[in-house]
Structures are given as C-alpha cells and as structure tokens.
Amino acid sequence: MTEQIGVPPWEGPRPTLPDGTPDPTYDPELLSEGDRRNVADHYRYWTHEAIVADLDRTRHPLHIAVENWQHDFNIGSIIRTANAFNVKAFHIVGKRRWNRRGAMVTDRYQHERHHPTVHDLAQWASAEGLVLIGIDNVPGSVSLETYDLPRGCVLVFGQEGPGLSEEMRAQCRDILHIEQFGSTRSINAGAAGAIAMHAWIRQHHFGQSPLTGPR
Known part of the structure; x- marks a missing residue:
C-alpha cells in the first residue's frame, strides 16, 4: 500500500478565534477532507491566502x-x-x-x-x-x-x-x-x-x- 502524503481530515473541535468564531486561517474543505498539498507541515489545513500572507512577512530581499x-x-x-x-x-x-x-x-x-x-x-x-x-x-x-x-x-x-x-x-x-x-x-x-x-x-x-x- 502506498503511503499517502499529507494529513487526513481534522479530528476534534475545529480551530477557532478567542471569540469562538471559526479561525479564517484554516480552509474548511481541507479540514473536512484532509490536506495532501506539497506544503510544510506547519501550513497544513491553512488557506492558500493565509500561507502567502505568512510567507510575505519573512521573505528574503533576494x-x-x-x-x-x-x-x-x-x-x-x-x-x-x-x-x-x-x-x-x-x-x-x-x-x-x-x-x-x-x-x-x-x-x-x-x-x-x-x-x-x-x-x-x-x-x-x-x-x-x-x-x-x-x-x-x-x-x-x-x-x-x-x-x-x-x-x-x-x-x-x-x-x-x-x-x-x-x-x-x-x-x-x-x-x-x-x-x-x-x-x-x-x-x-x-x-x-x-x-x-x-x-x-x-x-x-x-x-x-x-x-x-x-x-
């Protein structure tokens, strides 16, 4: 059996903000279906826009x-x-x-x-x-x-x-x-x-x- 890349659907309560509303950093579809993208593990389940915004904060000037x-x-x-x-x-x-x-x-x-x-x-x-x-x-x-x-x-x-x-x-x-x-x-x-x-x-x-x- 071939090992699947990525992570399965999210288990447990969905990520939320301090006020209890859903955290927009996370993609609801990826949380439900799993994340098989070619991204670093700390970006699993994140939306594409959230990943780009986070990368923009640390980009090198090269x-x-x-x-x-x-x-x-x-x-x-x-x-x-x-x-x-x-x-x-x-x-x-x-x-x-x-x-x-x-x-x-x-x-x-x-x-x-x-x-x-x-x-x-x-x-x-x-x-x-x-x-x-x-x-x-x-x-x-x-x-x-x-x-x-x-x-x-x-x-x-x-x-x-x-x-x-x-x-x-x-x-x-x-x-x-x-x-x-x-x-x-x-x-x-x-x-x-x-x-x-x-x-x-x-x-x-x-x-x-x-x-x-x-x-």
Whole structure:
C-alpha cells in the first residue's frame, strides 16, 4: 500500500478565534477532507491566502530571474528552489508562458513578474536599487565560492545549454560560475540555481561571508 502524503481530515473541535468564531486561517474543505498539498507541515489545513500572507512577512530581499526563450523545463526546478528559500519574487524574462511542471505548484505561493525583454528587467532592477548578478560558466566569470554577494540583488539564470544571452550578460554587474572538479563542462541549470541561492542564504541569513568567514 502506498503511503499517502499529507494529513487526513481534522479530528476534534475545529480551530477557532478567542471569540469562538471559526479561525479564517484554516480552509474548511481541507479540514473536512484532509490536506495532501506539497506544503510544510506547519501550513497544513491553512488557506492558500493565509500561507502567502505568512510567507510575505519573512521573505528574503533576494530576487531571481530566468530567461525564458526556449520553454526550458529547468525553469520549474529553479522556481521550486526559490520557494524553498522564500525569495522576494521570481522574474520571467522573455516568453510569458513558462514550463511550470518542475515547480510542483510552488509558484502559487510566490510573487511572479514578467519582463518581455532584458532591457525591461534591467530598468526595473535599477529603479528598485537591485544589482543583476548572472550565474553562468563563461570566460571572465568570477568564482561564486569567493564572491561576496550583495544583499539587494537579482540572481539571473539562463537556459539549459546556451546559458545567459549576450544581452543579459551585458546588463549584469558580474557573472559568477560554480567551481567544478570533474569532467562535465557545466552543471544542470536547476542545480546551479539551488547552489547560487544557497550561497546567498549562507551569507545573508546565516552570516557566513566567503571572504571573511562568520560575521
């Protein structure tokens, strides 16, 4: 028998507010039928709106952007990781429709912005006081492992295979690569996204600078 993910219907009295009225944090349908969504356990039975509102209170100032010219399936994986690290927002550059399969519905709990062109993203970031930092293994790129990422930045990822477009690279303050020690030429775009976002989290949430150590 396959183990079911999530929790069964709520048992016992329904959650209420101090005045005895039903707690609007909880979804009556999920309480009755169980919650099988891909959410952390402390969000079980919560409404979608309540989860998003709670995430908004603790989002990191990090943004991520992905170029979407080829409907790359890795986009969904990058967006799922962005949810795991609770970034401020994710940005899709190029085609508005993107391959959501790998996101596993996690995009519903995030804030999405679409930019039809690279120039549009660059203008938006400049107005917000954010720096574009590209992630790609190209000549002249800098090692991510020794780079002090700015707190207010947009980590930009390209397509699996071609990587960042020339136009996007020209708009980034720096291009960073992930150090590799094997025979493969590059790391999968989804994996690279996870590594880069985790590097930001280590620096700005846990205070582990790659240059000076613990802050």
